[in-house]
Amino acid sequence: MADDGMILNFSLGDAPLKPQVRKIQGGKWRDRLKAQRSAKRGIESTSSASPSSSLNAKPTIVIGKRQGISLSEQSHQQPSPHPRPSGPSGNVTSRLFTSNPTARTVFDDEPKTEEEPAEPSNAPLSEEAASFHALGISRRLAQTLSGKVQLKAPTAIQAKVIPQLISDDSDAFVQAQTGSGKTLAYLLPVLQRILSVEGQLRRDSGLFAIVMAPTRELCRQIDVVLAKLLPPWLVSTTVIGGESKHSEKSRIRKGVNILIATPGRLTDHLEHTKALDVGTVRWLVLDEGDRLMEMGFEEDLREIVAKIREKPLDGKTKNGVSLKGLPTRRVTVLCSATMKMDVQKLGEISLKDAVHISTSEDDGKDEAKGKGEGEVGGEGDRQVVFSAPAQLKQSFYIVPAKLRLVTLISLLKATFLRRGSVMKAIVFISCADSVDFHFDLLKQPASSNAENATKPSKTPDSSSSSTSLTANTVAPAAYLGSPANPNIVLHKLHGSLPQPVRTATLGAYSKCEDPCVLITTDISSRGLDVPSVELVIEYDPAFSSDDHLHRIGRTARAGRPGKAVLFLQPGCEEGYVDHLAAHAGSSSSTPPKAESYEGVLHSGLSQHMPFPVDTDAKPVAEDSRSFSQRAEALQLHLEQRLLSPGGKGLLEAARKAFRSHVRAYATHTKAERKYFDIQELHLGHTAKSYALREAPTGVGRGGAKEGKKAALKEAARKKRKHGGKARDEEEGGDDGVGAADEDEEARERERKMRMKMKSVMDAAGEFNIG
Structure with missing residues (x-):
């Protein structure tokens, strides 16, 4: 019998008989499990569809984000319409403009109109309105001010403080805007009354005034200002950390008339230096009092005030000169920008029957004396709001985390495109490790092979000793140069540097004749007065709104114009702008204006940017290419530079800086932590801002x-x-x-x-x- 069986033909195609689900790594284990199950369900649903679709379709694998963002949040991310540049094989080289959160801020697309410049709020008064001689300053000292300090008329705060401290022996609480001249406001009355003593005073006549400041740089700056005013027979000096205590004791033994000190070192000298006699001290000045309390010097300040007050007041110097023209009691002057609780506590420690002096409109109410010891204002007194100068132009950019680094480079490059537009800029960053990384990344490599490599600038301070101290903190910049400004100099400054290096670096930045950028931490936010600073960039937002105001106060000083830029990320950080506006109250300064980061990329990357190191990524030189492709090429170059054989040290610096940045991000004040929520920080995107392909591990464990x-x-x-x-x-x-x-x-x-x-x-x- 014939075999009449049925023959079946199966077309299996190229796909495997049993679809395989790729193992998913990274993220939380619950998210990985959900993604695995979703992928499996997608494959099963695909296999149950029509034969043609099942044979041609590819399984879709859902991969969750790395750390900190759930999968449900990823589905809400809006892709960007910008095109993705492709490499030689057609693969996407970098994706800066995709999967970024959408900003809630509405940007003003209307054409910009020329605004009338605001009237400066911290400028010196006109010579017709007031003069130093009319305030009680001698003609000789006023001429010294005009010649050496280039100051012919006082500012508003100086016009109120100087007569008060010259004519009255009461304590004073001084409150004014940044850049309004508070340093001279208390130095001039002290110096005027010392010079008015009948009889010859010399350096060994005694110590008459002590000025305390929170940082070494501010102490140095006060001493520099005072040295221009002192006559040759009077001496001032500093006692600060990081310097030789032996040399400080030697100077104290020779004789000092005005001492500028940090609290810790002054406490040490009061305990161990017998030559430091405070019997003739008439003035104790606490500069930046809010910062002194924030840095934890309360116990030191209590000890210093107690030791000075317990010493009987001497009426004559050691060589018999009468001190009749000096105050009959010890006068304490507290200078602070804010009236916070810690400042009021400092007032209770140091002040007696204090006079509150400010430049507010209703300051007549504030100039009444307190009723008891330590009172600088009753419960019902008006709180003076500390505001930025009126002529300061403020703006903020809402920049996704992945685009922060290329936006910063573009902003700096656009800043120096025109000759003479900006001479000095300051970039504030949250931590020292991040300062080191950005300085090393943006400086010109020693063995650069770029065609248009910049050359080191020539500054007046070119001595061999100074050059050796700043060898690792001052360098020519890469990426930022332009035909108009080919030589741009980078400087870095933070508290982990040795004191001689910090001093030399700050001096080199102040004296630099070429356009220059200072990359620094908050150590440079208080009291520093560097000439010609036209731009302040807050790359990392300040840890408190008060620190923000001090940062932007480094520009627009003494009536000069200035600009401040704040970087924020889309999401909860956008609410920080409203918080700053509420904190400033009815401030006379211009409110911050929202600007698009895309405009910064377009202007900064419009010109050819040579890369200082050869990588597979090349600069996009064609005019037809969009700014997004230029930004992608720059980011890819930076990432490849870190992964190159010569970039190992830079890669480790980037990882260290990333860890420090994340830890610092969680240290904002409690009132502002809702705007800087660590749970909302996308670690993978933040790693892109450090030119890293992925987020380093070990962040929560504190690093190495x-x-x-x-x-x-x-x-x-x-x-x-x-x-x-x-x-x-x-x-x-x-x-x-x-x-x-x-x-x-x-x-x-x-x-x-x-x-x-x-x-x-x-x-x-x-x-x-x-």
Whole structure:
């Protein structure tokens, strides 16, 4: 019998018989499990569809974001319409303009109109309205001001403070805008009354005034201003951390008339330097009082005030000169920009029957004396709002995290496109590690092979000793040059640098004749008066709104114009602008204006940008290319530069800076933490702003163990050297890593925290703040 069986023909195609689901890595384990199940369901639904579609369709794999953002949040991200540049093989080289959160801020697309410049609020008064001689300053001292300081008329705060301190022996609380001349407001009356003493005063006649400031740089600046006014027979000096205590004691023994000091070092000298006699001290000035309290110097200030007050007041100098023209009591002058609770507490510590002096419209109400010791204003008194100068132009950019680095470079390049438009700019960054990375990234490499490499600038301070001190902190810039300004100089400054290096770097920045940029932390936000600073960029927002006002106060000083730019990210950070407006109250300064970062990229990348290091990514030189493609090429070049054989050190610096930035992001004040929510920070996108392909691990565990061990060893060394007082912040440390007082206790706490964090990190890969 014939076989009549049925023959079946199957077309299997190229796909495997059993679809395989690719294993998903990264993110939380729950999100990975959900993604795995979704991928499996997608494959099953595809296999149950029509044969033609099932054979041709490819399985879709849903991959969650890395740390900190859930999968549901990823679905709400809006893709950007910008085209993606492709490499030789057609693959996407970089995706800066995709998967970015949409900004809520509405940008004004109307053409810009010329605005009338605002009347400066901190400019000197006209010579017809007031003069230093009319305020009680001698003609000789007024001529010195006009010749050496180039100041012919006083500012509004000087016109109120100088007569008060010359004619009255009451304590004073001085409050005014940044750049309004508070330093001269208290120095001139002190110097005028010292010079009015009948009889010859010399450097060994005694110490008459002590000025305390929170940072070494501010102390140096006060001493520089005072040195221009002092006659040859009077001497001032500084006692600050980082300098030789032996040389400071030697200068004190020779004789000092006015002493400028940081609280920690002054406390040390009061305890251990017998030559420091405070019997003739008539003035105690606390400059930047709010910052002194924020930095934790309350106990030091209490000790200093108590030691000065317990010493009986001497009526004559050691060589018999009568001090009849000086105050009959010790006068304390407290200078602060704010009237916060800690400042009021400092007033209770140091002031008696204080007079409140400010430049507000209703300041007549504030110039009444307090009723008791330490009172600088009753409960019903009006709080004076500290505002930015009226002529300061403020703007802010809402920049996605992935685009922050290329936007910063574009903004700096656009700033120096025209000759003479901007000479000096300051970029504020949250931590010292990030300052180091951005400086190393933006400076010209030593072995650069770019065609248009910049050359080091020639500054007046070109001595060999100064050059050796600034060898690692001053360098010609890459990426930022233009035909109009080929030589742009980078400077970096933060509290982890040795004091001689900090002093030399700040001096080089002040004296630089070429266009220059200072990349710094908040150590430069208080009191520094650098001439010709036209632009301040807050690349990382300040940790408090008060610090923000001090930062932008580095420009638009003494009536000069200035501009301040604030970088914010889409999302919760956009509410920070309304918070700043509410904090400023009815300020006379111009409110910040929202500007599009795309315009910055377009203007900054409009000209050819040579790359200082050869990578696979090349500059986009064709005019037909869009600014987005230029930005993609620049980002790709920066990433490849870090991954190149010669970029190993830069790669480690980027990872270290990323970790420090994330930890610093969580240290905003409690009132402002809702605008800087660490849970909303996208670590993968933030890594792009450090030219990293992916976020480094170990953020929650505080970074490298070696770094912490080195910090603990340094703390122990300082503790042994300074008699149990390990101070870093006074003396400027701002890395966000606090040195422990006891080495063994710190090690034990670190061990317990490391074990706790290990258990958490092993259970879930999400971000945890240490």
